[in-house]
Amino acid sequence: MRIGIPQETKNRETRVALTPDGARALAEAGHDVRVESGAGAAAFLPDREYEAAGARIVSTTDAWDADLVLKVKEPLEHEYGLLRDNVLFTFLHLAANGPLAAALVAARTTAFSYDTVQLDDGSLPLLTPMSAVAGRLATLEGGHHLLSPQGGRGVLIAGAPGVPGARVVVIGGGVAGSHALAQAVGMGADAVVIDLDQGRLEALAEAHGDAVRTVVSTPEAIEREALEADLVIGAVLVPGHRAPTVLSREAVMRMRPGAVLVDIAIDQGGCFEVSRPTTHDEPVFSVGDVQVYCVTNMPGAVGATSTAALTHATLPYVRALAGGWESAVKADPALARGLNTDAGTVRYPAVATAFPDLPAGPPAAPVPDGR
Structure with a gap:
């Protein structure tokens, strides 16, 4: 052939x-x-x-x-x-x-x-490796755009002696979300993960212990956590379908000045109402005082x-x-x-x-x- x-x-x-x-x-x-x-x-x-x-x-x-x-x-x-x-x-x-x-x-x-x-158990064997890479990159890129020269809050994900790390909220505890979360924990963030699946939250809590706070997903919980976050990573996936919207434009406008959104789901249409595709050359745009990162080929960076x-x-x-x-x-x-x-x-x-x-x-x- x-x-x-x-x-x-x-x-x-x-x-x-x-x-x-x-x-x-x-x-x-x-x-x-x-x-x-x-x-x-x-x-x-x-x-x-x-x-x-x-x-x-x-x-x-x-x-x-x-x-x-x-x-x-x-x-x-x-x-x-x-x-x-x-x-x-x-x-x-x-x-x-x-x-x-x-x-x-x-x-x-x-x-x-x-x-x-897709395997019979629902897993996605060809998407999984790229989701893992994108999840890790989401935290790294989010941390980069939190820096003051990038228009961010000037918050270091790891914090400093006597100063807490950045509040990082990951929406979605699947492959991409779990890798984003692991990267955030490894960098010393004040990490939160939100998911609909109680069993998945329990597994992430067991993996990371007190380093992670788990939250059952509801629209109210997502908005509440986003408003207190420095970095929000959207990692919501419904295989084969357009991604659901989990954060409204109105909520984004009320987020902390200089906060950063990273939408890993942008290939599937994005999970934030404000999301639109961006490129590695121009990775972010502003919505109010918030920086939004929506690069559609994140793993291409590595x-x-x-x-x-x-x-x-x-x-x-x-x-x-x-x-x-x-x-x-x-x-x-x-x-x-x-x-x-x-x-x-x-x-x-x-x-x-x-x-x-x-x-x-x-x-x-x-x-x-x-x-």
Whole structure:
């Protein structure tokens, strides 16, 4: 099979969909691996390492002209003309991206999204490594923007002898939220985590002891904690769906001057009412006296780490797709749930619900209950 790896074009995206070791594994299995020239350079993976692994270095067009295209981030508008009726495997977050959903349907692309590949227990094996990275980065970036030169409150997350650390509130105790929380605790913050799941809160309390205060999620509790926070990290996820809004604009306007919001859920539309996508070049905007950070490709800031972690997670699924996507989805319900579009139809229920004007087909596998 011809397997193409284009260069990522999103702002400051340093990841690439496959490491040279991953390319070697596919080439040794007999596949024609095509890597766009320079695709790995930002992750310090030069073309020569891919060539040594058995891949061919090709143009943009040749990387997309493959039976299976592997990417990290969703195709951008200027890439829509490169879409075709082949297989695409990448992060899509389609429920928050109508134009891309329509473009994939029009191109008749068989599109699998990393973020909807889901095991029977509800876990997301391909989203998990990037969520962990984004969670850690959320606390680091939030701490950076709390600094006075960045327009923040001038509060150090770790505090100082005799001075308490910053109040960091994490909304959502899943993978991203738990990693953000662990980073905050490790840096010495006065940490709070809010979640709907009492069992999850108990697990986080057991992991961190007195270093964390747990709060059961209600709209009133979220607003109360946000108003006392220096840094609020939104890590709310409903797999495959647009993120729910958990903090209103009116509440944000009443937060402490110089406070910071970081919205990890921005790929899925964002969980703060004020959220809108930002880039690594211009990561924040102001709402009243609050700084809001909504970078849509946070793990791209650490491309070497993220590329390795992503390849480790995706390679078994890539191997399966390279053997034929129809047989792959029949053999693996988790991968089947990753199918978002095929043959001019939407195949993922939440995306079909979000965009009822697009033609829809049956899901390739049922989504686990309790998502």
